[in-house]
Amino acid sequence: MAPALCAICKTARALIVRPKDHQKLCKECFIAVFEAEIHHTITSTSLFAPGDRIAIGASGGKDSTVLASVLKTLNERYNYGLELVLLSIDEGIKGYRDDSLETVKRNAVQYDMALKIVGYDELYGWTMDQVVETIGKKGNCTYCGVFRRQALDRGAKMLGIKHVVTGHNADDVAETILMNLLRGDLPRLARTTSIVTGDATSDVRRSKPLKYAYEKEIVLYAHHKKLDYFSTECLYSPEAFRGSARSLIKNLERVRPTAILDVVRSGEDMAKLVPDEVTGGSHCKSQKVSLSSADDEDEAAGGCGSTSGRNSGGEMADMEKKLQQDEEASSREIDASSLISNPDGQRHDRIANNAETGKTVRKEVGRKLPRQTLGSCKKCGYMSSQDICKACTLLEGLNKNRPKMQIEVDVEDEESSTLRRRMEGLALAAG
Numbered sequence: 001m002a003p004a005l006c007a008i009c010k011t012a013r014a015l016i017v018r019p020k021d022h023q024k025l026c027k028e029c030f031i032a033v034f035e036a037e038i039h040h041t042i043t044s045t046s047l048f049a050p051g052d053r054i055a056i057g058a059s060g061g062k063d064s065t066v067l068a069s070v071l072k073t074l075n076e077r078y079n080y081g082l083e084l085v086l087l088s089i090d091e092g093i094k095g096y097r098d099d100s101l102e103t104v105k106r107n108a109v110q111y112d113m114a115l116k117i118v119g120y121d122e123l124y125g126w127t128m129d130q131v132v133e134t135i136g137k138k139g140n141c142t143y144c145g146v147f148r149r150q151a152l153d154r155g156a157k158m159l160g161i162k163h164v165v166t167g168h169n170a171d172d173v174a175e176t177i178l179m180n181l182l183r184g185d186l187p188r189l190a191r192t193t194s195i196v197t198g199d200a201t202s203d204v205r206r207s208k209p210l211k212y213a214y215e216k217e218i219v220l221y222a223h224h225k226k227l228d229y230f231s232t233e234c235l236y237s238p239e240a241f242r243g244s245a246r247s248l249i250k251n252l253e254r255v256r257p258t259a260i261l262d263v264v265r266s267g268e269d270m271a272k273l274v275p276d277e278v279t280g281g282s283h284c285k286s287q288k289v290s291l292s293s294a295d296d297e298d299e300a301a302g303g304c305g306s307t308s309g310r311n312s313g314g315e316m317a318d319m320e321k322k323l324q325q326d327e328e329a330s331s332r333e334i335d336a337s338s339l340i341s342n343p344d345g346q347r348h349d350r351i352a353n354n355a356e357t358g359k360t361v362r363k364e365v366g367r368k369l370p371r372q373t374l375g376s377c378k379k380c381g382y383m384s385s386q387d388i389c390k391a392c393t394l395l396e397g398l399n400k401n402r403p404k405m406q407i408e409v410d411v412e413d414e415e416s417s418t419l420r421r422r423m424e425g426l427a428l429a430a431g
Contacts, residue, residue, distance in 0.1 A: 004024050005024075006024065006025050006026035006029050007023050007024050007025060007029075008025060008026075008029040008033070009026060009028075009029050012026035012027075012028065012029070013026060014026055015027050015030075016030045016220060016224075018030070018033075018217065019214050019216040019217055019253075019257060020214050020217060020257065020258070020261070021257065021258070022257060027224050030220065030221075030224065031221065031224060031225065034070075034213070034217060034221050035070060035073060035074060037212065037213065038070050038074065038209055038210065038213065039074050039078065041195075041209055041210075041211065041212055042074070042080075042209055045195055045196065045207075047165075047195075047196065047207050047209060048080055048082055048163075050080065050081035050082075051081055051082075051083075052081075052082050052083070052163055053082070053083045053085065053159075053160070053161045053162075053163070054071070054082050054083065054084050054085070054161070054163050054164075054165055055085050055086075055087040055116075055152075055155070055156045055159060055161045055163070055164045055165070056068050056071065056084060056085065056086050056087065056113075056164075056165055057087055057088075057089075057152055057164055057165065057166040057167065058086040058087060058088045058104045058107065058115075059088065059089075059100060059104070059167075059230075060088075060100035060101060060102075060103035060104045060107070060229060060230040061100065061167070061229060061230055061231070062218055062219055062222050062227075062229045062231065063167030063168070063169055063172075063210065063215075063218055064166070064167040065103070065107060065167075065222060065227050065228070065229035066167070066210070066218050066221055066222050066227065066229075067165065067166075067167040067209060067210055068084070068086065068107060068111055068113070069111065069225060069227055070209075070221075071084055071165070071209070072084060072111050072113075084111075084113050085113060085114045085115075085116065085159060085161065086104060086107065086108050086111075086113050086114065086115040086116070087115075087116050087118070087152065087155045087156060087159065087161075087164065088101060088104045088115065088116070088117045088118070089117075089118055089119075089120070089148055089151045089152060089155065090117055090118065090119035090120065090121075091119075091120050091127065091128040091144060091147070091148065092119060092120050092121055092126075092127020092128050092129055092130070093127070093128050093129055093234065093235060093236070094129060095235065096232060096234055096235050097128075099230065099232070100230040100232070101117065103228060103229060103230040104117075106228055107228060110228065116155055116158065116159055118151055118154065118155040118158070120147055120151065123147075123150075123151055123154060124147060124391070124395055125395075125399075126395070126398060128140070128143070128144055128236065131143050131144075131398065132236055134398060134401055135398075137236055140236050141236065141237065141241075141242070142394075143394055143398075144236070146390045146391050146394060147391055147394075150382055150389070150391045152164050152166075152204075152206070153203070153204040153382070153383075154382075156204045157203065157204065161204075162202070162203065162204055162205065163204070163205050163206075163207070164204060164205075164206045164207075165206070165207050165208070165209055166206060166207075166208055167208075167210055168208040168210065168211065169210045169211070169213050169214065169215050169218055170210075170211060170212050170213055170214050170215070170260050170261060170264055171214065171215040171246070171249060171260055172215075173192070173193070173208070173211055173264050173267070174249050174259075174260045174261075174263040174264050174267075175242055175245040175246050175249055176192045176242075176245075177189060177192070177193060177263055177264065177266070177267035178245045178248060178249065178263065179241060179242060179245045180192060181267075181270075182245075186270065186273070186274050187274055189267060189270060189271060189274075190270070190271035190274040193264075193267045193268050193270075193271040194271070195207060195208050195211050202383075203383065211264070212261065212264070214260060249263070375387075377389035377391075377392055379392040380392055
């Protein structure tokens with residue numbers, strides 16, 4: 001059987017089957033198509049302007065390494081006029097981040113880019129190893145996610161840069177959409193669906209140029225371009241709720257390759273149902289641009305328990321029970337369209353007659369959604385929708401444990417010393 005030819009050039013042998021659409025391509029055509037799609041994402045959403053200084057959130061992993069390589073290539077090819085800088089966050093995870101930062105340092109030399117490294121210990125007085133030692137592995141991703149987002153902004157300010165790009169890909173966005181959908185958090189879903197966080201007036205805005213790129217294609221691009229990247233999984237991530245969403249996305253992709261982009265597009269459509277007053281954002285072309293940067297992107301919630309995304313059996317019985325509950329709860333249904341007809345986001349009731357009892361019932365057709373009002377944290381000055389930002393709230397809880405633990409040690413030492421003196425006294429009396 002003759003080898004298949006590339007679907008684009010029709011001459012070279014096809015070596016790659018694109019995970020996104022199963023198109024058979026040769027190496028050169030795949031690289032060209034991948035870069036062309038990223039270029040289209042950048043230009044169609046007007047992510048950059050000539051003269052912009054851009055900080056690339058670099059972790060040393062495949063996503064950020066491919067992002068740095070592609071941006072350097074496109075910047076030179078299409079004359080974007082950008083100044084690119086690598087910005088890395090050192091969470092303080094021995095055996096993981098210290099090794100990946102060595103990769104980032106090599107990338108800085110390979111791509112001829114300046115590199116800035118900012119550490120959790122420098123900003124917060126805590127490393128993630130210390131946080132996990134204090135609170136355990138369950139819930140630690142919440143701390144890291146909040147700290148990391150703020151650290152990126154603070155690092156950008158140190159460099160005098162107002163735009164940070166991250167390597168979030170289509171798989172990441174689809175996972176985040178599912179996580180917020182399962183939480184029932186439509187306002188955050190609307191914000192995290194956006195390709196851009198912040199606008200020209202924001203202190204720091206963030207964007208995701210790889211938003212529509214599949215993770216598998218990013219790996220293929222890195223492989224065929226022979227890029228230098230770090231591939232070890234974070235030591236603390238397996239306990240995260242995101243792991244369950246990732247497993248679900250991968251299972252959907254196996255059945256339907258377009259499922260990832262379908263979820264992303266569906267998330268964008270659902271985001272349009274949420275009033276701008278609630279998200280603090282405005283529509284820009286086909287993309288919603290969120291003005292809140294305190295809650296966006298991938299907030300990794302706490303541990304997912306022991307199930308790790310698996311079910312426990314009895315699915316049909318559970319489904320029948322759920323259907324019965326849905327029928328009983330029909331009087332409490334919420335009309336999502338009311339979110340558009342009532343842009344104030346307030347609750348409105350509708351009077352209706354029950355056909356069986358003849359009694360008048362009151363149906364809730366809308367629900368009050370929390371409004372996003374962006375301000376500054378009273379403690380650190382970081383942008384926040386609350387008086388105290390999430391990072392300061394988490395740090396307050398962590399720091400409370402430090403003096404308490406020290407007091408407990410001192411008390412224990414004092415009791416031991418007192419007991420020892422008594423024992424010595426008894427020994428002397430007996431002698």
